[in-house]
Amino acid sequence: xxxxxxxxxxxxxxxxxxxxxxxxxxxxxxxxxxxxxxxxxxxxxxxxxxxxxxxxxxxxxxxxxxxxxxxxxxxxxxxxxxxxxxxxxxxxxxxxxxxxxxxxxxxxxxxxxxxxxxxxxxxxxxxxxxxxxxxxxxxxxxxxxxxxxxxxxxxxxxxxxxxxxxxxxxxxxxxxxxxxxxxxxxxxxxxxxxxxxxxxxxxxxxxxxxxxxxxxxxxxxxxxxxxxxxxxxxxxxxxxxxxxxxxxxxxxxxxxxxxxxxxxxxxxxxxxxxxxxxxxxxxxxxxxxxxxxxxxxxxxxxxxxxxxxxxxxxxx
Amino acid sequence: xxxxxxxxxxxxxxxxxxxxxxxxxxxxxxxxxxxxxxxxxxxxxxxxxxxxxxxxxxxxxxxxxxxxxxxxxxxxxxxxxxxxxxxxxxxxxxxxxxxxxxxxxxxxxxxxxxxxxxxxxxxxxxxxxxxxxxxxxxxxxxxxxxxxxxxxxxxxxxxxxxxxxxxxxxxxxxxxxxxxxxxxxxxxxxxxxxxxxxxxxxxxxxxxxxxxxxxxxxxxxxxxxxxxxxxxxxxxxxxxxxxxxxxxxxxxxxxxxxxxxxxxxxxxxxxxxxxxxxxxxxxxxxxxxxxxxxxxxxxxxxxxxxxxxxxxxxxxxxxxxxxxxxxxxxxxxxxxxxxxxxxxxxxxxxxxxxxxxxxxxxxxxxx
Numbered sequence: 001x002x003x004x005x006x007x008x009x010x011x012x013x014x015x016x017x018x019x020x021x022x023x024x025x026x027x028x029x030x031x032x033x034x035x036x037x038x039x040x041x042x043x044x045x046x047x048x049x050x051x052x053x054x055x056x057x058x059x060x061x062x063x064x065x066x067x068x069x070x071x072x073x074x075x076x077x078x079x080x081x082x083x084x085x086x087x088x089x090x091x092x093x094x095x096x097x098x099x100x101x102x103x104x105x106x107x108x109x110x111x112x113x114x115x116x117x118x119x120x121x122x123x124x125x126x127x128x129x130x131x132x133x134x135x136x137x138x139x140x141x142x143x144x145x146x147x148x149x150x151x152x153x154x155x156x157x158x159x160x161x162x163x164x165x166x167x168x169x170x171x172x173x174x175x176x177x178x179x180x181x182x183x184x185x186x187x188x189x190x191x192x193x194x195x196x197x198x199x200x201x202x203x204x205x206x207x208x209x210x211x212x213x214x215x216x217x218x219x220x221x222x223x224x225x226x227x228x229x230x231x232x233x234x235x236x237x238x239x240x241x242x243x244x245x246x247x248x249x250x251x252x253x254x255x256x257x258x259x260x261x262x263x264x265x266x267x268x269x270x271x272x273x274x275x276x277x278x279x280x281x282x283x284x285x286x287x288x289x290x291x292x293x294x295x296x297x298x299x300x301x302x303x304x305x306x307x308x309x310x311x312x313x314x315x316x
Numbered sequence: 317x318x319x320x321x322x323x324x325x326x327x328x329x330x331x332x333x334x335x336x337x338x339x340x341x342x343x344x345x346x347x348x349x350x351x352x353x354x355x356x357x358x359x360x361x362x363x364x365x366x367x368x369x370x371x372x373x374x375x376x377x378x379x380x381x382x383x384x385x386x387x388x389x390x391x392x393x394x395x396x397x398x399x400x401x402x403x404x405x406x407x408x409x410x411x412x413x414x415x416x417x418x419x420x421x422x423x424x425x426x427x428x429x430x431x432x433x434x435x436x437x438x439x440x441x442x443x444x445x446x447x448x449x450x451x452x453x454x455x456x457x458x459x460x461x462x463x464x465x466x467x468x469x470x471x472x473x474x475x476x477x478x479x480x481x482x483x484x485x486x487x488x489x490x491x492x493x494x495x496x497x498x499x500x501x502x503x504x505x506x507x508x509x510x511x512x513x514x515x516x517x518x519x520x521x522x523x524x525x526x527x528x529x530x531x532x533x534x535x536x537x538x539x540x541x542x543x544x545x546x547x548x549x550x551x552x553x554x555x556x557x558x559x560x561x562x563x564x565x566x567x568x569x570x571x572x573x574x575x576x577x578x579x580x581x582x583x584x585x586x587x588x589x590x591x592x593x594x595x596x597x598x599x600x601x602x603x604x605x606x607x608x609x610x611x612x613x614x615x616x617x618x619x620x621x622x623x624x625x626x627x628x629x630x631x632x633x634x635x636x637x638x639x640x641x642x643x644x645x646x647x648x649x650x651x652x653x654x655x656x657x658x659x660x661x662x663x664x665x666x667x668x669x670x671x672x673x674x675x676x677x678x679x680x681x682x683x
Contacts, residue, residue, distance in 0.1 A: 206408035209375055214422035214477070215396025224421070228412040 032289045036061050041286030061290035070267065071291065074275040081180060081271070082245035089185040090238055093192030098226065100193070101200040111197065118190035126254015129183045133166035133255075167255060169263050176262060176269055184251055188244070192237045199233030200226070235310040239303055246299050249273035272298075317386050317480040317513050319349040319372065324381035326367050326537075341367040343537040345381070349515065349530075354507045356524030356545075357517045359534035360560070365517045366485060368534075372515060373483050374398050385480055396425075398481075401474030401512075405486040407466050409458040415469050416454040419444055422477045444472040447506060464495045471506065482507070484516035488523055500527050521561050525549065533557050550665070555675040558599045558668055564628070564642045567605075569635040571598040571669075576683060578669070580635045585612040585662050587683040596678060597637075597670040604666025605629075605643035607651055611659030615641055620653045627651070631658050 035041050039060035046055075065071050100110055117125060134150045153163035165171040166179050207229065211221050227234070248271050252260050261268030270278070272295045279288035324345040330338050342364040349355050357365040370376040372383060374395035382391045390398050409418050419441040423432055432440070445451040448468040458466055467487065474482060487503060488496045504527040507514045518524050524531045525545040533540040533548065533556075541553045552558035558566050569580050573591050577584040580598065605613070607629065615631035618640060622628075629643040629651060643660065645651075651658060669678040 204406075204408065206404045206406065207410065210402070210404060210408040210410075212375065212395050213373065213400065213402045214425050216421075216425045217427075220425065225410065228410070231412070 032292060035285055036289035036293050038286055041289075042283040043285055044283045055286075061286040062294070065287055065290045065294060068275075070270065070278075071272075071275055073267075074270045074272050077177075077269055078246055078248060078271045080177060081184060081248050082242055084177075084181050085184045085188060086238060086241040086245055088181070089188040089192060090234065090241060092185065093189050093196055093237070094227070094230075094234070096189070097193050097196035097200055098222065100197055114193050115190045117187060118194070122187060122250050123254045125187060126183065126251055129179070129186075130167060130255045133179050134168065167262055171262050173268065176256075179255060180251065180269065183255060184245075184248065187251060188241060192241070195233055195237050196230060199230045203229050231310075231313060235306075235313075238310070239306050242302050242306060243299055246295060246302070247273050249277070318351045318384075319481055319513055319515070320382075320384040321345050321347045321349075321368075321372070322382040322384070324368065324371060324383065325379050326364070326371060326376065327379040340537050342371070342378075345539055347532060347539070347542060349513060352511045352513055353529040354504065354527060355513075355515045356528035356531040357515060357534065358521060358524040358531050358560070359519065359540075361519055362536070363534040364537040365519075365532075365534050367537075369483050369485055369515060369517045372481065373400050373402050375402075399477070399479050401477060401479035401482045403467075403470045403474050403482075403484045403487055406490060407458075407470040409466055409469055409473070411458055414455050414457055415445070415450065415461070416441060418458070418469055419454075419473050419476050422473060426477075440476055441472075444476040447475065447509065448472045448502070462495075463491050464499055467491065467499060468502070471503075475506075475510065475512070479512065482510075482512045482514040484514065486518060487516055488518065488520070496523070503527060522563060525561065533560060535560075552599070552668060553677055555597055555599065555670040555677075558670070558677075562601065564602050564644070565638070566599045566601055566668075567641045567643075568637040569598045569600070569633065569641075570637065571596050571635060573669070580613055580633065583613050586664060586667060588680040589683050591669065591678055591680045595672045597672060597675065599668040599670065600641075600662055601666040602628075602642045602644040604663040605641075605645070605660040606663060607643070607645060607649055608659060608661045611661045613660045613662065615658050615660065617651075617653075617655060617658040620651055622647060629658060 037057055037059070038055035039058050041055050041061070096114065100107060100114070103110075132151045133153075149157065149163045150166075152166065157163055164175055166175045203226070207225055208221065211225050216225070252269050252271060252274065256262065256269055259266040260270040260274050272291065276288045276291050276295070279285070279291060324342060325340070326342040328339040328341055345364075345368060357368060359365050367376060371378050374390070374393060378391065382389060384390065385398065410421065413421065420437055423437045423440060426432060442451055442454075445454060448471050450465060450468045450472060453461060453465060453469075458469065461469065467490075471484075471487075484503070488499055491499055500523055503514075503516070516528075528545055530543060531545050531548055532542045535556050541548050541557045543551075548557060549561050552561065555568070559568065571578055571580045571585075572593075572595050573579075573588070574593050576587055576589055576591075578586045578588060578596075578598065613633070615633045618630045618632060620627060620629055625647060626644050627647045627649075629645060630640050631643070632639075633641055664682045669680060670676065671678055
């Protein structure tokens, strides 16, 4: 406890942080809630208000958001990306981390290589991925006559398959989503590997010696010893994975540009955060706030469910 | 199952290739552990006792030498095929499993013809739990157990496979003093009941002496002496062994042998034969000093500590290598605490001579 005589000092030291938090975090949160409840609110509209006029107070923004076809599409995209990428990236990260942890030579080098995507700009990575899946010099009449098909299609052709239009004109929703899943999983791996590798290295080696003495097969060591001992880290990685997944936005921009979809169908791959940004751009801050709070609600519920499930599985 | 160690050597390569020297952790260890005995590997830290244990377990490969279980050469055999039970220093119980699951775990790993039906696994687990008296704790997690209970679970887990050899790494080091006494009796009892050849490692000589059938004293990878605890105590082979065993520790003094007499300073304390004239180290057990009015060894009395049954006389002598000389005497013998000087006679069988260079024991006959 700080002695009461010197309490003002403590507050003084805290002041800069508190002021920043109040201005940039606390106030915006309350303001978001307020704006979301002002029907038809927009910044321009507010400036145009005459004396005595005001926005109606109510849940109109929420109703509107939920009725929007675009919003439902965004919700669907976000959910698909979350549900597909979190388990895939977690399992892959676990296997890679276990493999990395069990090799001695080059461990540090490989660790660095696996961590590189984390420190690379996600838009830049997205553009590289777009190039890999792209069809350069695109010939709409006959895809096989196109000059260059991008690395992925080259590989498919090498193994005797037909090239697929992944992200260009005429590409299917399935192809688009597949590209997004590959990209997001790849992008999510480094952080997860880092966390899980850290967790693995802090597990006491004696557990493995004990397992060895008992002749435990490798697979059983992984499922009965490693995974349970790693469960707090796994829980962390899964929860943050879902939260990140629900905030997915820049990855789509990276690959499809700010049209958020292939050329023939802009907005096809839009996400919830994308919807919020779009609404702000259209000067419909009321809608944007409502959508943001709905997103918050969803993340809250998902995290609570995660926590509930994890509490049953993470034990010790 | 007897365990034979033949020229067992373990060399750890140096970590830093340029600067370092390799470390000889265990040097040419030869020993035949008789069937069904409890053996204590004893020595200060870094003496190679744990390395020896881990080589017997198979978790570490010897650099050279052989290990036999009975007549089987197990040197090249991997850990899981040796049929050993190993209790780790901090038990290594799986924290996410209950006691029952922990004990069952080794059985569930058995494959092929060794595989047991579920019912039998449970019976074996309960049998092992009853042996170490934890069968009422089967549904607890390790974190809900005391240190002593965790220790028992670890032993049960090691015993459930019915190992040929049981290995314990510092089994008592994580327990408090009271529990330590209790648990060491317990280990003795379990070993007697199962009759499994057991090797345990400790740095605590009292612990090793109290329960072992035989002790192996090690120093810097080299075996110093092997024998029954009392024999090693009564007849130490060198100064290190003499100093390592016994609480309070042996009194070590500088002295000389001249014309069949052992001198400490000016005092001729013992007449002996069979030893050439030379400078020596002298080791006297605390119980080997007997106060006597006309005693040969003259010391400066510091204090008298009364402990009831015994008293401890604390005194100093210029020749002593320890800060003080300690004598344990029967409290019936009265010492004048006000006096500055105390005189002792020495008991020859508690009085050892050691070569000053090699620190090896010099045998003598009392004249």
